[in-house]
Amino acid sequence: AHLARIEAVDEKVHAFLHVDREGALAQARAVDAKRARGEKLGPLAGVPLALKDIFTTEGVPTTVGSKILEGWIPPYDATVTKRLKAADVVILGKTNMDEFAMGSSTENSAYGPTGNPWDLTRIPGGSGGGSSASLAAYEAPLAIGTDTGGSIRQPAAVTGTVGVKPTYGGVSRYGMVAFSSSLDQGGPCARTVLDAALLHEVIAGHDPMDSTSIDAPVPAVVEAARNGSVQGMRVGVVKQFRGEHYQAGVMQRFDESVELLKELGAEVVELDCPSFDLGLSAYYLIAPSECSSNLARFDAMRYGLRVGDDGTRSAEDVTALTREAGFGDEVKRRVMLGTYALSSGYYDAYYGSAQKVRTLITRDFEKAFEQVDVIVSPTTPTTAFPIGERADDPMAMYLADLCTIPTNLAGNAAMSLPCGLAPEDGLPVGLQIIAPALKDDRLYKVGAAVE
Numbered sequence: 001a002h003l004a005r006i007e008a009v010d011e012k013v014h015a016f017l018h019v020d021r022e023g024a025l026a027q028a029r030a031v032d033a034k035r036a037r038g039e040k041l042g043p044l045a046g047v048p049l050a051l052k053d054i055f056t057t058e059g060v061p062t063t064v065g066s067k068i069l070e071g072w073i074p075p076y077d078a079t080v081t082k083r084l085k086a087a088d089v090v091i092l093g094k095t096n097m098d099e100f101a102m103g104s105s106t107e108n109s110a111y112g113p114t115g116n117p118w119d120l121t122r123i124p125g126g127s128g129g130g131s132s133a134s135l136a137a138y139e140a141p142l143a144i145g146t147d148t149g150g151s152i153r154q155p156a157a158v159t160g161t162v163g164v165k166p167t168y169g170g171v172s173r174y175g176m177v178a179f180s181s182s183l184d185q186g187g188p189c190a191r192t193v194l195d196a197a198l199l200h201e202v203i204a205g206h207d208p209m210d211s212t213s214i215d216a217p218v219p220a221v222v223e224a225a226r227n228g229s230v231q232g233m234r235v236g237v238v239k240q241f242r243g244e245h246y247q248a249g250v251m252q253r254f255d256e257s258v259e260l261l262k263e264l265g266a267e268v269v270e271l272d273c274p275s276f277d278l279g280l281s282a283y284y285l286i287a288p289s290e291c292s293s294n295l296a297r298f299d300a301m302r303y304g305l306r307v308g309d310d311g312t313r314s315a316e317d318v319t320a321l322t323r324e325a326g327f328g329d330e331v332k333r334r335v336m337l338g339t340y341a342l343s344s345g346y347y348d349a350y351y352g353s354a355q356k357v358r359t360l361i362t363r364d365f366e367k368a369f370e371q372v373d374v375i376v377s378p379t380t381p382t383t384a385f386p387i388g389e390r391a392d393d394p395m396a397m398y399l400a401d402l403c404t405i406p407t408n409l410a411g412n413a414a415m416s417l418p419c420g421l422a423p424e425d426g427l428p429v430g431l432q433i434i435a436p437a438l439k440d441d442r443l444y445k446v447g448a449a450v451e
């Protein structure tokens with residue numbers, strides 16, 4: 001049924017870069033056969049899922065939305081892919097994304113944009129716009145995303161779906177193509193809080209293949225999602241998460257959500273987190289710095305595209321020609337920015353200062369979580385904007401992650417879930433819930449209460 005739905009609508013939506021029809025049917029048949037033999041089935045047996053094209057899949061193309069990996073067939077599965085298969089999930093295919101997960105609209109994909117199913121002329125968010133659009137268009141009931149500065153939560157917000165960035169280290173990064181390794185985090189996307197929890201439980205947990213993976217029990221997210229409540233909880237509202245960049249209808253729905261939390265028995269506390277205002281600036285030094293280092297592996301020698309190798313050119317020239325042809329504008333912009341920020345003489349002034357701001361943001365969170373159990377905010381300052389509107393204005397594009405970036409810098413957990421439609425344009429608004437590191441279960445408890 002989901003493959004038929006994809007066939008019917010994906011020409012318009014373009015959520016998928018690759019539909020693995022044969023693989024999905026084979027997996028579904030294998031689940032049926034297991035059931036017929038009376039074998040124990042995995043926890044999500046037979047449930048279809050859309051996988052962001054940043055996770056390696058053995059025998060199935062993985063492009064990261066880039067020309068530089070066009071046609072690359074990975075020889076191994078990412079840990080997340082492996083765990084999905086072990087849970088008997090049926091992987092439908094790979095979803096569209098901004099190239100190397102750099103963007104907030106999926107317009108930076110080398111393979112063309114994805115439409116927002118609410119209005120196909122608008123962006124589905126990014127970088128994981130393919131995953132969120134596949135959910136909103138009913139092409140898949142579950143999806144996987146990655147969130148470096150908001151790429152799970154912002155797409156969820158603008159498509160009226162649920163997305164969770166787990167605590168950093170909660171979900172293995174092994175086989176997840178690296179953008180900014182100290183910020184990147186895979187996580188679940190779904191249409192309900194409970195569905196997200198069921199998926200979270202399957203993909204999370206310690207992995208010796210990822211040196212930053214946390215060796216601790218997975219928070220009891222499913223139990224929390226089944227027992228939604230905010231009774232007696234302290235909920236923080238951060239002063240810095242409002243102001244000139246925020247759409248009126250987004251703030252209206254957010255303020256109503258805060259009222260609802262009070263009605264349901266939460267105590268609301270106003271918080272001052274002054275360093276959050278510096279989040280975007282710190283992020284756009286740290287993320288490009290790490291990206292410039294991570295993307296050095298795309299040198300035309302190891303894998304992927306190779307341009308100009310005609311026997312007359314040096315290896316250096318072939319690398320340069322390949323990168324020129326294989327990387328898009330946003331990726332090049334960030335590699336240059338990061339290389340500059342890390343260069344000798346500038347390192348302390350740029351990268352060093354950004355790391356100090358990162359520490360200040362982490363301290364703001366620590367102080368906040370002495371007073372409250374969770375923080376709430378709008379997920380993103382505006383609803384889905386028209387495709388093309390911010391394409392030539394990177395600064396305007398970066399603003400989409402104003403509320404999501406602090407969480408990545410601090411490494412704690414956050415969720416976006418729908419909280420109604422903005423009155424002025426009838427488009428979905430996202431409510432963000434933020435919890436301390438390793439307390440991911442609180443996101444689900446609060447999310448299920450207000451869903």
Ligand code: GLN
Nearest residue numbers: 101102103148149150151
């Ligand atoms: N939009 C942000 C960026 O462009 C975040 C992307 C992400 O979370 N992968 O970097």
